[in-house]
Amino acid sequence: xxxxxxxxLQDGATAQPSKKLRVAMLIHPDMVLLDxxxxxxxxxxxxxxxxxxxKERAFVTTDVGVPLMPTTxxxxxxxDLDVLFVPGGLKGSVALMQDRSVLxxxxxxxxxxxxxxxxxxxxLVLGAAGLLRGYRATSHWYVRDLLALxxxxxxxxxxxxxxxxxxxxxxxxxxxxxxxxxxxLRGEDYAxxxxxxxxxxxxxxxxxxxxxxxxEALVSDVLQRRSALIEAARVQALEASKRL
Amino acid sequence: xxxxxxxxLQDGATAQPSKKLRVAMLIHPDMVLLDxxxxxxxxxxxxxxxxxxxKERAFVTTDVGVPLMPTTxxxxxxxDLDVLFVPGGLKGSVALMQDRSVLxxxxxxxxxxxxxxxxxxxxLVLGAAGLLRGYRATSHWYVRDLLALxxxxxxxxxxxxxxxxxxxxxxxxxxxxxxxxxxxLRGEDYAxxxxxxxxxxxxxxxxxxxxxxxxEALVSDVLQRRSALIEAARVQALEASKRL
Numbered sequence: 409x410x411x412x413x414x415x416x417l418q419d420g421a422t423a424q425p426s427k428k429l430r431v432a433m434l435i436h437p438d439m440v441l442l443d444x445x446x447x448x449x450x451x452x453x454x455x456x457x458x459x460x461x462x463k464e465r466a467f468v469t470t471d472v473g474v475p476l477m478p479t480t481x482x483x484x485x486x487x488d489l490d491v492l493f494v495p496g497g498l499k500g501s502v503a504l505m506q507d508r509s510v511l512x513x514x515x516x517x518x519x520x521x522x523x524x525x526x527x528x529x530x531x532l533v534l535g536a537a538g539l540l541r542g543y544r545a546t547s548h549w550y551v552r553d554l555l556a557l558x559x560x561x562x563x564x565x566x567x568x569x570x571x572x573x574x575x576x577x578x579x580x581x582x583x584x585x586x587x588x589x590x591x592x593l594r595g596e597d598y599a600x601x602x603x604x605x606x607x608x609x610x611x612x613x614x615x616x617x618x619x620x621x622x623x624e625a626l627v628s629d630v631l632q633r634r635s636a637l638i639e640a641a642r643v644q645a646l647e648a649s650k651r652l
Numbered sequence: 653x654x655x656x657x658x659x660x661l662q663d664g665a666t667a668q669p670s671k672k673l674r675v676a677m678l679i680h681p682d683m684v685l686l687d688x689x690x691x692x693x694x695x696x697x698x699x700x701x702x703x704x705x706x707k708e709r710a711f712v713t714t715d716v717g718v719p720l721m722p723t724t725x726x727x728x729x730x731x732d733l734d735v736l737f738v739p740g741g742l743k744g745s746v747a748l749m750q751d752r753s754v755l756x757x758x759x760x761x762x763x764x765x766x767x768x769x770x771x772x773x774x775x776l777v778l779g780a781a782g783l784l785r786g787y788r789a790t791s792h793w794y795v796r797d798l799l800a801l802x803x804x805x806x807x808x809x810x811x812x813x814x815x816x817x818x819x820x821x822x823x824x825x826x827x828x829x830x831x832x833x834x835x836x837l838r839g840e841d842y843a844x845x846x847x848x849x850x851x852x853x854x855x856x857x858x859x860x861x862x863x864x865x866x867x868e869a870l871v872s873d874v875l876q877r878r879s880a881l882i883e884a885a886r887v888q889a890l891e892a893s894k895r896l
Contacts (some may be wrong), residue, residue: 607822
């Protein structure tokens with residue numbers, strides 16, 4: 409549906425911005441595919457030229473086992489990005505927090521990007537690159553407090569907009585963040601049309617999507633199972649704080 | 653995050669079903685990637701063996717330009733599926749509605765599958781395979797009425813469960829449908845934990861996700877731009893009704 413819909417949105421009679429947006433989305437080993445595909449679908453329907461960026465053109469692994477091929481290497485990434493985006497995946501994010509080539513690349517591209525954005529634990533990577541110092545920001549609930557170590561003001565909201573930084577909460581927040589970014593770039597009416605095409609009127613069958621709603625037992629359970637990786641993220645956030 | 657989380661969910665100390673679920677998800681040319689990845693992520697966190705099915709092992713195109721490689725051909729699809737799932741993408745669904753090899757394959761697998769499921773326009777394909785006759789079902793808002801031509805009772809809800817048929821609305825309904833299916837298979841507590849890991853507490857920035865909320869202007873606009881494909885779907889639904 410969306411490919412044809414994107415074409416239809418482009419050639420429509422109503423007055424719409426005709427300039428193609430230029431969106432660059434980092435992809436990386438051990439990423440969460442849904443972190444990417446939510447906002448990617450929104451951008452695709454918002455008439456964007458989308459680059460999937462990685463160091464080299466080799467498949468990266470994702471949580472669901474679907475390998476992703478980058479379309480564009482860091483070296484070939486265009487200038488003047490409308491959106492620079494970093495998805496999450498805790499294991500992968502912890503690795504990137506220690507990878508100076510990735511952090512330097514993001515810091516350089518962020519200088520000229522119109523919006524610097526992330527979903528889920530991708531904010532940890534932006535933070536380690538020094539890109540959230542002095543900004544309000546969020547991340548997945550189980551690591552968002554770590555952003556404070558890297559100079560951010562942590563805001564426990566689903567999508568946080570502070571000047572040109574737009575960060576989303578865990579995984580599924582990518583759809584909300586994508587629509588928020590689309591509205592900034594294309595206007596609210598355009599974003600609403602994308603929302604309608606994606607039938608985004610969510611009705612979760614349960615009320616357990618945040619630590620406040622899920623209750624102590626489920627939260628403890630998730631935290632316990634994730635404790636090693638969360639601790640690794642904390643160590644890297646502290647390392648980053650010494651550099652920044 | 654999710655790969656490690658899935659592993660963590662498996663080796664946890666709490667009592668959880670240890671049997672791997674067997675999930676087979678059709679993929680096809682011109683599909684909408686988000687239709688797949690929403691429920692796929694939920695299933696992946698629900699300890700499932702996931703097969704991405706197509707006729708042969710060759711890349712299929714998706715709306716966002718990411719090619720997908722099937723993991724399993726129709727010929728190699730295992731028996732005794734816990735879940736048979738069909739994603740959407742209107743152009744692709746219209747093509748499948750005319751493809752007897754796909755419809756026959758789905759009808760055969762549905763005989764022994766525990767749950768027969770779809771998201772978005774994937775329900776049109778289930779319908780054309782005769783799998784929704786006498787069932788309550790839904791689909792993307794702009795085509796769901798066509799299900800009635802193929803013997804279904806159309807229910808304008810986000811997720812419709814009728815015996816072992818579970819159908820979701822457009823695109824993003826895949827997350828809600830995925831959690832609903834996971835709860836049937838693994839229990840409500842398990843599904844809630846997945847919801848918490850995915851931080852699925854949606855807060856759409858706008859209220860335009862259904863035709864009722866988006867208003868007449870946006871609805872007319874989307875319908876006008878999609879009219880050729882919707883009409884093609886109607887023709888195929890009528891063709892199917894003659895066969896069924």
